[in-house]
Amino acid sequence: MSFKSIVRELKEMRDGFGSMSRRSSAAEGRVGPSRSGARLHWHQARHQRHAPCDDVQESRWASLPPELLLDVIQRIEASEVSWPARRYVVACASVCRSWRHITKEIVQTPEQCGRITFPISLKQPGPRDSPIQCFIRRERATATYRLYLGLSPALQGENDKLLLAARKVRRATSTEFVISLSSDDFSRASSTYIGKLRSNFLGTKFTVYDSQPLHDAPMVSTNRSSRRIHSKQVSPRVPAGNYNVTTIAYELNVLRTRGPRRMQCTMHSIPVSSIQEGGTAPTPTAFINSLDEHFSSLAVSKGKDPIIEFSSTTLGEPLVPVQTSGEPLVLKNKAPRWHEQLQCWCLNFRGRVTVASVKNFQLVAAVDASHQVPPAEQEKVILQFGKIGKDIFTMDYRYPLSAFQAFAICLSSFDTKPACE
Amino acid sequence: MASEAVAVKIQEGVAVDAVVPAASETSAQRKILLKSVEGEEFLVDELFARGSKMISNMIDDGFTEGAIPLPNVTAPVLSKVVEYWKHHVGKSETDKDAREFDRAFVKDASSSVLFDIIMAANYLDCKPLLDLACQAVADAIRDMNVEQVRGFFGITNDFTPEEEAAVLEENREWSNALTVTGNGQKESNEGGNIVLP
Numbered sequence: 001m002s003f004k005s006i007v008r009e010l011k012e013m014r015d016g017f018g019s020m021s022r023r024s025s026a027a028e029g030r031v032g033p034s035r036s037g038a039r040l041h042w043h044q045a046r047h048q049r050h051a052p053c054d055d056v057q058e059s060r061w062a063s064l065p066p067e068l069l070l071d072v073i074q075r076i077e078a079s080e081v082s083w084p085a086r087r088y089v090v091a092c093a094s095v096c097r098s099w100r101h102i103t104k105e106i107v108q109t110p111e112q113c114g115r116i117t118f119p120i121s122l123k124q125p126g127p128r129d130s131p132i133q134c135f136i137r138r139e140r141a142t143a144t145y146r147l148y149l150g151l152s153p154a155l156q157g158e159n160d161k162l163l164l165a166a167r168k169v170r171r172a173t174s175t176e177f178v179i180s181l182s183s184d185d186f187s188r189a190s191s192t193y194i195g196k197l198r199s200n201f202l203g204t205k206f207t208v209y210d211s212q213p214l215h216d217a218p219m220v221s222t223n224r225s226s227r228r229i230h231s232k233q234v235s236p237r238v239p240a241g242n243y244n245v246t247t248i249a250y251e252l253n254v255l256r257t258r259g260p261r262r263m264q265c266t267m268h269s270i271p272v273s274s275i276q277e278g279g280t281a282p283t284p285t286a287f288i289n290s291l292d293e294h295f296s297s298l299a300v301s302k303g304k305d306p307i308i309e310f311s312s313t314t315l316g317e318p319l320v321p322v323q324t325s326g327e328p329l330v331l332k333n334k335a336p337r338w339h340e341q342l343q344c345w346c347l348n349f350r351g352r353v354t355v356a357s358v359k360n361f362q363l364v365a366a367v368d369a370s371h372q373v374p375p376a377e378q379e380k381v382i383l384q385f386g387k388i389g390k391d392i393f394t395m396d397y398r399y400p401l402s403a404f405q406a407f408a409i410c411l412s413s414f415d416t417k418p419a420c421e
Numbered sequence: 422m423a424s425e426a427v428a429v430k431i432q433e434g435v436a437v438d439a440v441v442p443a444a445s446e447t448s449a450q451r452k453i454l455l456k457s458v459e460g461e462e463f464l465v466d467e468l469f470a471r472g473s474k475m476i477s478n479m480i481d482d483g484f485t486e487g488a489i490p491l492p493n494v495t496a497p498v499l500s501k502v503v504e505y506w507k508h509h510v511g512k513s514e515t516d517k518d519a520r521e522f523d524r525a526f527v528k529d530a531s532s533s534v535l536f537d538i539i540m541a542a543n544y545l546d547c548k549p550l551l552d553l554a555c556q557a558v559a560d561a562i563r564d565m566n567v568e569q570v571r572g573f574f575g576i577t578n579d580f581t582p583e584e585e586a587a588v589l590e591e592n593r594e595w596s597n598a599l600t601v602t603g604n605g606q607k608e609s610n611e612g613g614n615i616v617l618p
Binding site for chain 1 (some may be wrong): 478532533536539543551554555558559562563564565570571573574575576577579582583584587588589590591592594595596597598599600
């Protein structure tokens with residue numbers, strides 16, 4: 001592109017009036033044939049006239065009408081759908097406040113478009129129609145578990161997008177998995193701290209803690225243009241705490257070690273209504289106390305301001321479970337069928353799980369007729385987890401779970417003790 | 422530059438009546454007179470001129486005599502727009518010549534000319550040309566880092582220091598969080614395109 005070479009040359013000028021050859025700094029993803037010949041003449045003439053920062057030419061773009069700027073940013077968002085290219089969309093949100101506002105307005109939630117864009121996407125429900133496919137890599141030496149976006153580890157040389165990382169910490173009476181955005185920072189005081197999973201002594205019950213409470217009331221509808229209901233910013237500032245969002249219970253199979261174990265997840269933060277006709281699941285739009293929380297309050301917001309009650313907490317102390325309105329959604333693992341010929345328990349993982357393991361599971365909604373959940377919804381596998389190789393596992397999740405909740409639930413499968421196996 | 426075969430520049434002072442087409446001619450043969458902001462006049466086949474919805478509406482509203490003034494478009498830009506119409510109007514979307522023209526059209530455009538094209542296409546309501554130009558801008562800024570984008574658009578960084586730090590972290594940590602190798606070393610694209618300087 002001609003601009004690319006223009007801008008590159010300008011940058012070189014800023015960097016110290018280097019030669020007009022192509023920049024020697026790290027290779028770009030897109031490299032086109034050198035066109036510096038024709039540009040050279042024009043560029044040199046400009047260089048003589050004024051310093052790059054005062055370039056009159058470029059400031060004309062400042063008067064680009066907002067609807068055209070929106071069009072340009074929309075094009076970038078629409079074309080860069082997969083990682084690592086999706087980071088160009090995140091970059092658009094880094095230019096200035098209005099660009100951030102525009103970009104955040106354009107980007108849809110994972111539920112709406114099936115794509116992960118900003119970190120907050122990890123706390124938003126997945127798509128309804130088909131799951132988001134991820135994989136988990138276990139590193140035994142450091143007891144670290146890393147969640148990546150993608151079907152399975154890419155071929156060497158390509159880069160998979162890291163979503164979350166967890167580190168297992170054994171304590172006297174429990175085990176904890178600290179979950180973070182960063183794969184080398186597991187400090188609970190850090191801004192990258194997302195939540196944690198704690199097990200009981202026996203490894204039969206687990207609690208998932210979110211670092212932040214429910215911020216938004218459930219969205220009115222899944223229509224993109226629907227107004228969002230924001231809760232008033234709680235004052236004083238919400239401390240990073242631990243909010244119980246899920247309880248996971250493992251039970252021995254009646255046949256003890258020879259049969260599959262039973263799993264039940266009580267989603268305190270997701271109501272059963274989320275999978276009923278027309279239901280929605282809580283969808284935070286920003287991390288509390290983040291710069292985006294400030295921006296979202298700039299958007300037109302009307303409606304109720306539910307204040308969420310909580311008691312102040314010091315780090316590490318569990319709180320009263322965050323209760324949504326209505327009965328919480330309960331997930332249970334789909335019972336495998338006994339395959340007489342193969343003499344084993346079988347679940348249809350549709351090719352996403354290839355190694356038999358007691359850790360493998362599929363979670364569906366545990367509902368009965370009184371819940372009035374459409375049959376199609378009852379059938380859906382909301383979370384699927386299983387082994388595909390040494391220390392590699394796939395994780396597929398969908399609405400109403402978020403990536404964070406799904407990851408936390410899967411981590412519990414790594415820690416169950418022989419009592420459950 | 423304008424192709425002489427299509428747009429004929431007319432000297433000031435020539436009686437306009439002489440070139441107004443007779444009403445009986447079909448629109449394919451009829452020519453429309455367009456006048457740039459400098460007063461330069463371009464005689465364009467009506468078929469091509471209708472590449473602009475604005476002009477098309479004016480023609481339909483009965484504006485067939487005299488020149489249609491375009492005070493928001495300069496002559497060099499107008500001649501480029503006419504070139505575009507010549508290669509696109511009446512052709513199918515998958516026409517190879519049109520695609521080749523587009524490639525060259527955008528490739529050789531300086532940022533200033535592209536800005537003019539966008540503004541002209543917006544004013545004239547010529548959506549395909551606007552799409553082409555906006556896509557060219559999107560393609561260009563996709564390859565820029567944040568600082569370059571700001572420089573290009575003349576944008577001031579109006580984040581507070583705290584916001585700036587959060588934005589930096591989002592770009593650096595989240596955007597570049599890619600595969601970690603077995604020994605814990607982080608591999609990330611050293612493209613330098615996204616990280617703020």
